[in-house]
Amino acid sequence: MTWETVIGMEVHVQLKTRTKMFCRCSSDYMGQAPNTHVCEVCLGMPGVLPVINKAAVEQCLKAALALECDVAEWTKFDRKNYFYPDLPKGYQISQYDLPMSREGRLELDGRTVRITRVHLEEDTGKSVHAGDSLHGAERSYVDLNRAGIPLMEVVSEPDLRSSDEARAYAQALRGLMRAIGASDADMEKGQLRAEANVSVRRVGEAELGVKTELKNINSFRALKLAIDHEVSRQISVLEGGGSVSQETRGWDEARGVTYSQRSKEFAQDYRYFPEPDLPPLEISRSWLDSLRAGLPELPAAQRSRLEAAGLSASTASLIVSSQLGDYLDAAVAAGAPLAPAANWLVGEIAPNLDEREALPADRLAQIVVAVEAGRLNREQGKQVLREAWESGRDPEEIVRERGLEQVSDDSALEGWVAEAIEAQPQAVSDFKSGKQQAFGALMNEVKQRSGGRADMKRASELLRQRLS
């Protein structure tokens, strides 16, 4: 009995604006003392009224365009009513039946994930539970700094089929948000919050299984783990003859399990109604056009362009998903050939980007060109790269200083080849009797004797000549 996993994602993205969604408090609240980035409006005091942040609307529209959505000509806000201490007004201003945009798509390694809707709302404050185990003495503490921060909700259709896909989807969304400047989308900072709606069904079944909503996921890694765990859990429940309850489940990072939070059967009645304090918003096509014109090259387009220029699909994909497209362009503009530059990017730059800022593209270009031209061998190239990156010095200088230039002079090479042959008589006879691997040992010897500077390509030619 094979099971199929079905996942839909609900992702909330904090938008990068200077002020909150409905008031002009500074949105720069991270790490600040509690309740210092609040005003009477975001505190929900009596008599206050919301005013829409234009920049937040624009960020959301840019995201909608980047996700190829149909953008509404008229959109409005609605009140979502429920009680919670971190929800100061007792309702959240969100969007219900006339959201900013609908029906978009995200390309994921050749697969299309359909986007149901992208809409705008306000974030809630934060509450922290504290106290001892004595019931009645326990309290919660509420900080409303985050209340009112602009939040964009992206909902996907249940088109994802594995935890890896779900993670890739979340990462792709992050990449997109960063590329268009709508958000830094850092999951650890809570700027991107992912919730997964997970269900399973037998392969071939058309109907969807009962889904659970997974929350409290704080990293891409946790997203995969949580989904994997939940899928196994659901499968074992179903195989055991039971049924899955439609509910919200939290991810417990420490114990590595999902736990039931709330039964979704008795879903909250949010009593949505149009927000009477905010008139509807018209989204003119000319406004959209000007926003569209200001967007950078989007990932899908960039991937196509790089592939058309000669990169393999997988390299192009890797470059784009690591947001290195612009960097690659810069390196190419500085003289590096495309494919080698891409390889160096993928192999040497991308893995180390977490620790420090990238090496200036023109510097990388210098090194790539040097290696391609045969001045440095690959090993030397790597050395120079490392040093140039760490010290910030000019690669040329480093090469000169270390005397690292590759030696391609035949007489010098022949000298080392002769030395290697003399030093490895066993390898020579092995090779001559048909053992191809022995060639490698001799090449190594040449490399060592040359202090790593030999032009290994030419050396290998000379070595073969000598041995034949």
Add this chain to the structure above:
Amino acid sequence: MLARLGLEPGEEDFYAEQLAGILGAIERLQELDTEHIPATAQVVEVRSVMAEDEPRPCLTQEEALANAPAAEDGQFVVKAILEEDS
């Protein structure tokens, strides 16, 4: 319960009785044919009101908490938020 009003048992019925008159009038609204009538969400023709993304001064923490029934370490204090409360 949705309104968190803390009604005692029987109170809801008592209020419903008091409201019987207006509830009757409300039921009579169903007699009106409004199928092709648009709803008036906003009675005046204002549209597309937005503000520029320019920060304005916030309240101080003291001002924000000045009216709080319970506050500690700069935060509002409430009874513990248990899952069942939401």
Add this chain to the structure above:
Amino acid sequence: MTELHEATVTELGERLRRREVSAVELADAQLERIELLNPELNAFLRTTPELAREQAQAADERLARGDAGPLTGIPVAIKDVLCVRGVETTAGSQILRGFRPPYDATTVARLKEAGAVIVGMTNCDEFAMGSSTENSSYGPALNPWNRGRVPGGSSGGSAAAVSAGLAAFALGTDTGGSIRQPAALCGVVGMKPTYGAVSRYGLIAFASSLDQVGPFTRSVTDAALVLDAIGGHDPRDSTSAPRQLDVMGQLEGGVAGLRLGVPREYFEVEGIEPGVAASVRRALDVLEEAGAKLVDVSLPHTEHGLAAYYIIAPAECSSNLARFDGVKYGYSDQTMGSLLDTYLRTRREGFGPEVRRRIMLGTYALSSGYYDAYYLKAQKVRTLIKRDFDEAFERCDAIVSATSPMVAFPLGSRTDNPLAMYLCDVLTLGGNLAGLPGLNVPCGAADGLPVGLQVLAPQFREDVALRVARAYEMASGVMTEVAPV
């Protein structure tokens, strides 16, 4: 020469500018009178003597510099639903006892800028819900004309204050008639502007799509002056209209040639007292003699207005009042175990019965499965009512009728019967549903109690309503009197 406490804003302004009296003297006189009469009338929930003296002093400085406006130095009373920075503002409720807002409502800020002198916060039905001020959790205000009777509501305190000469003018709010109706019952001028003409920022919200702030005064000219000062676009209120009103323009234009619509249904409403009807008909005769043309019009959906109003207003208020949860401000009962207990006890103890009734009704009207039949339906009926007015205004320039079907009724006579109380607003709430400007101007008495004439105009045509009312004042010789106390 009229007594200080009887003078209109216009008269006081002249006397202040002529330095016949100083703003400080005026403020002191007003505060003294309040101290004398308020314990019985309960028009004020609290006075603001320190603030008043500070403002009066500043006003005197401006007057000395020749830098004064029409409201500089004039004593004003503020309904307890409008936030005044640092001053206890409770909306007539226990749930906001002790609440001091850290900001001013826009209308309050504009009055402060104009140099007006705030003498105190006036009594009102809790959260502006009511038509008699008996729903105030601080005891009702009394009608200065007859202490056994209600002043109307919800802005009963403001109406009584102006009627008893405790302030030269007052701010009130009108959601279903809460300025016009108490103005009628207390015999003063009261005006509700077009929805959006005056900022709602800082007005403790009852029904967002219906609420408006407006003046209580002792003359029509005064009402125009105050409206001019407080009205106009506010960037903090997204529903505020971008247009500036022209209120003073045609004020003295008279009614010759104007067509006044007389809606048949408004004279046939349930409970309309004969004395009221007679008084209003006499007023219409006066206007006709002054040159107006009376035209029969019909507002066919009038009978459904009450129901539509009592779905929309409670629905919006049920949401607006959700913020009173005992967490951030106001009353809080945290004595019992859980958070849910806090919500339930705080709201049970903090809200009075009428507020709870309306929250219940509103929650029900918005709940899943009922939204279409109730809230959505009511908003559609609202469209029908607005269309009634639009059609009527094609045949007339203003609509005239009684403001309240009855004169001030005895305290306690309608408190057991919500529907009887709701019926007080049948002639006024149409104006709120359609977003129209409307005002009450006193037009005589019945059984010794004031009767008021309501004038409704098309949206943003406050100038027409004021002009008609002014013409009536001049032609009838009926000027607003301060009740003998």
